[in-house]
Amino acid sequence: MDTLLIHLLNSLLYASVLFLIAGGLSLIYGVMRIVNLAHGNLYAFGAYTTAWAVGRILGGAPDASLALYALLPVGAVAAAALGAILEPTLLRPLYKRSEEYQLLITFGLLLILEDLMRLIWGPYPLSVSALYEGLGSLTIGESIYPTYNLIVIVVGAAAAAGLWAFIYRTQFGVVLRATSQNMRMASALGVNVNRVYVEAFTLGCFMAGLGGAIVVPQQGAVLGMGVDALILAFVVVVIGGLGSLEGALIGALMVGIVREFGITFFPEIELAVLYLMAAVVLLVRPAGLLGRA
């Protein structure tokens, strides 16, 4: 029974991180109608920045003081800052052009960021496992489970709730929704669309960076994690629908559960099962379960 619980917790863990990445992607698409192929790299950037910052302060000391956990979000902030710079410089000039150019430029960005991270942090993985082990573990039945994983799940849930509140309960959220539904109308009503766009993009990047930041104690930061995350995020939004946060949540949960139980029983074909799931959804409901493509 507790193995089932552990599997469930692992699914939620995976889903949490996936939700942050895919949710960011979906949010950006929902508001701006663009897909950032470099989105996974922002997740990776968040992971690397956090690992580096914590690592420097930790200085090799084995014990992690609680204050360091507060430093985790630095990756999210860094990713957000990067996003805030990228949108006006690289994306805004292309809104009037056909979609291919947006995809091409974000692909170029993907190539740049991949190598940039290698340039800054080298080809070897960065890890901050001290933070992971520092919280110890809980006993669940006859098994033990790392406490840190629960933190990740809590953060993911809090992010989902916070985001929902932000979008449906705040003034900015109203503006965001209006702009996403009808950009021209919103603009005619006096909304500064450029500002909304950069804010939405920054928020999306923040989410991706946060995903990287909270997962890095568990997984470490490694080159190539960006593109792997991108593909998984795409599977999530295919299932949940591009542009829908609820869809990203449901998609993330489904992917998390299927992957966890898939790995347990058929370790070889874990990715294939996910792609199969995505393919089935695409064939049956092309816009995703909750999408509005």
Added chain:
Amino acid sequence: MSVNAVSPSRLLAVVAPVFLILVVLPYVIDPYQTVLLSYGLIFAIAALGFNLLLGYTGLLSFGHSAYFGMGAYAVAFVVKYLKIQSMEVFLLAGILCSALVAALFGLVCVRYTRIFFGILTLALSQVLWSLVYKFFWVTGGSDGLRVPTPTLLGGTVKMAVGAGQDKLGFLSHRYYYYVLVIFCICVGVMWLIVHSPFGKALQAIRDNETRAEFVGVQVWHYRWVAFLISGSFTGLAGALWVPLNGLTTPDILHWTFSGEIVFFTVLGGFGTFAGPIVGAVVFNYLKTFAVGYTVYWQMLLGVVLVVLVLVLPAGIVGTASRLGLRFRRAEAT
């Protein structure tokens, strides 16, 4: 295409000297350079295939490495399991296998446009990559599979074996001309296709999907056929590539190679017929230079791509033809 119908005499005036140069080249430059150019011509064939989808049908694929790789691995399997060394069999196998994969992947991808299409092509090619990586007992895994020098023209043209063996000499002469002939055939066939009623239908789909539907063109059927042709051309290129490289590894199926195909097509200009050819050849030289210069050449690629999109979206050939048009207009007044 944005370029108006070029008069046959002007076309010949450009093509003939280029062709002559290509024919004469192995006698003028050293063998290593000829081999380098062969790679360029092979990538040009891949680019031609790729651009049928992008430039003419409006579909940006991020997974064309799948077909190139399929062509390459088909050749490797023919060598490994059938013990055949005939280039013609290689080509046939390469085209058939890549066409099969393209047909399958196309069925899934062409129902969707733009963003989803791009995502799907990327994801599917990554699946193929991971399968080839995982089933190492069949595919050789990360070590890949070796492919020896093939015999050309039904076994009549061989590399000398034993003491007189000269692989470089073979590759830089007989193999180069073989590639050149196939390159010319590919250019001719693709030119015919894009200027045919089918090609016009594809361009109509690119320009206005709804209207194409309302002119009686069944959009997703035509897209699928274009996908099939595109994959086959790229697979043919893969089959030509392997003997030159001597080896095929999973790297050729990885999305980074798909990215290179996208890059050199955009570099040359995806809005023209010749753009992808020029872009592929230029890129080949650029990459050879850049890889020797810095380990961060992927970043260099990315920067150039960003600059291209922002400043020179028509690519080399596209921009040149625009400038040429302006020059001719100025001359006329």
Added chain:
Amino acid sequence: MSILKTEKLTKYFGDTHAVDHVDFTVAEGEVLALIGSNGAGKTTLVNLISGLIPPDSGQVIFKDADITAASIHRKIELGIARSFQLVNLFDKLTTLDNLALAIFSREGKTRRLFRVSDADAAVRQEALEVLHQFGLEPKARMMAGGLSQGERKLLDVAVAYALRPKLLFLDEPTSGVSTREKAPIMDIITSVVRSGRITAVIIEHDMDVVFTYCPRIVAMHQGTILADGTPEQIRSNEQVTANLLGTQTHR
């Protein structure tokens, strides 16, 4: 003899009845106008009939055959074609190519991969003739994206016409065009339609155009047909004047 009949054709967008149980009949050879204020359902009705969107309920019957669920391709094969309100052309192809494509498609020649399209003399000839009928022949080699608005509107209609349809829907063929260009455009359209014995349904907002060129007028309002008759009958219909004509500036 009715060439087209819709029975209780319905389409909802959320709560709105865009087209509400409409019974619409068109006789063979007619030229009729479909009028109504914005949102009355005219374009939606045409979209339902031509196959751009599926209806929620009801039937579309073309010459005694039920085509409600038929694909766009099938409907074109049967002889239904349309032009668009927002001009829908292939901007990066020449005017001639735009038209030739319709002919190639009609003839089933778009499957041809290995023959240069320009070499097909029969198609070129026909394309040039149609362009001539529409006054577009001088612009044959120009990119469709470079034509004037009036020329683009005409080309849009010409492309639909080149499919040799039996029933042609024209969605606001003179919208966005200056007043003095409207009459020549309508003259060309009506002469082409009459000589080809094509049944034409024209969505129009300009009442001058409607009253001058269309012997039968169907007025829609909020998804249903309000009135159906000759220009005199429509002009004297109080409901129509209240709902529709009152909001039109009579030029």
